Amino acid sequence: MPKRTRAGALIALTAAGLALGTALAAPANAATKAPGFLAAKDLPPHPSSSWTAGKVTGGVPEDTDWDTCLRALPGHESAWHRDFRTDLDTNARQITVVLPDTRSAKQLTSWLNKDIKSCAARIEQQDPDTEATGKDYGKLAVEEGAHVYGVHTETSGGASDVRLLSVGRDGRTVTVVNWAQLGDFKGAPVKAFKKTTTTAVNKLH
Structure with a gap:
């Protein structure tokens, strides 16, 4: 019985020591709470299906590693994301990073x-069978822009x-909103997406 007590005490002390070490190693300005995120109702309205929002999840999604349009996102520690979907061919995602x-x-x-502006050219370089076109829809006057x-x-x-x-x-918080569906620019709700982006930035803090 005494041995078990001493072992338990040792385990407790070791755990406490590890926790303290982790706390000391963490940067003083590291974010521990997720910023505000979009809700399903904030996404551009879909003509025949409602949006469903997933949970706000820690980290940058693994599949972002292969996204040539967002090369600068992977590798950040204080990051969160939220996925959205409809019942048809449209989906969206918000990724937010809090920098030091x-x-x-x-x-x-x-x-x-820069990643997004040069994205179409890189897609064509990586896959000669794909034709890619990029468009710049301009800046929005919200917070730091x-x-x-x-x-x-x-x-x-085809x-x-x-x-x-x-x-x-x-401030030191950066957010990226991505909306995607089958089709071309004619079916893209640019005006509504700009409103979604403004809402996303306003909701951060």
């Missing part, structure tokens, strides 16, 4: 804007997909 300081947030915003883009891809087999992407910043 405003300077870092400005840098990430710049990298992301946001920018909206569009990317359309069409394969030699598959056609369109994405709307936006990058926004509030």
